[in-house]
Amino acid sequence: MNRADISEWQHRINQNDDEQAFACLFRHFYDRLIHFCVQYVHVTEAAEEIVSDVFVKLWNRRSELDKVNNLQVYLFVAVKNHSLNYLEQYSHLRIVPLHESGMANLRNSVDLERDLEWKEMRFKMDQIVESLPEQCRRIFKLIKEDGFKYKEVAQILNISPRTVETQLFRAMRRLNDGLSRLHKGRNILPPLLILLALSYFV
Structure with a gap:
């Protein structure tokens, strides 16, 4: 789905009160916004409520x-701001982060040992x-998982593009260092570790 489609939905919602276009917009962004919101509130049910509220307000302000x-x-x-408001409102509550490994099932039927190695990696x-660190993780996931550009991430998080670049570099360096230690002494070249890190979440 490209930006032209999003712009078309936006125009139809704005000009024609088009509920079908709104449904398309909702389906396109819902899961990504939930995932982004959970990084702040750590509770899926709260994230679902926040994202739904954002879409309700979007429809009410479609003009x-x-x-x-x-x-x-x-x-x-909008989701980030609603999440911060939620945290401020319920800051007295203890929130237990949910663990979502999202580990991919990478399989190699030819070489079982290498298959296990990929899974471990x-x-x-x-x-x-x-x-x-929290900000570094958010920036990394927005770029590598959600496909945002540096300037867009800077707008979303209200930080400078330079900060985005610096934090992403730190994340990639941490990934490469961690994987290098994991595979020290094994028959895997460092460039492959860098390639895997760069392709993470793509």
Whole structure:
């Protein structure tokens, strides 16, 4: 799905109160926004409520959508702000983070040993990403998982593009260092470790 489709939905919602276009927009962004929101509130049910509320408000303000230049960034910023408001409102509650490894099932029917090695590597990558500092982890996932550009991430998180670049570099260096230690002494070249890190979440 490209930006032209999003712009078309935005126009139809704004000009024609098009419920079908709104449904398309909702389905396209819902899962990504939930995943992004959980990084803040750590509770799936709360994330679902927040994202749903953002879409309800978007529909109620559909007459103003022609003023939004980048609807994708707009939605992520709205979810981030609602998440921060939620945390402020319920800061007295103890929130237990949910563990979602998201480990891919990488299979190699020819070489079982290498298959297990790939799984171990992917599991280690998930661990490293989850251990990153909060802002660094959010930036990494927005770029590598959600496909945002540096400037868009900077807009969403209200930080400078330079900070985005620096934090992403730190994340990639942490991944490469962690994988290098994991496979020290094994028959895997460092460039392959870098390639795996760069392709993570793609």
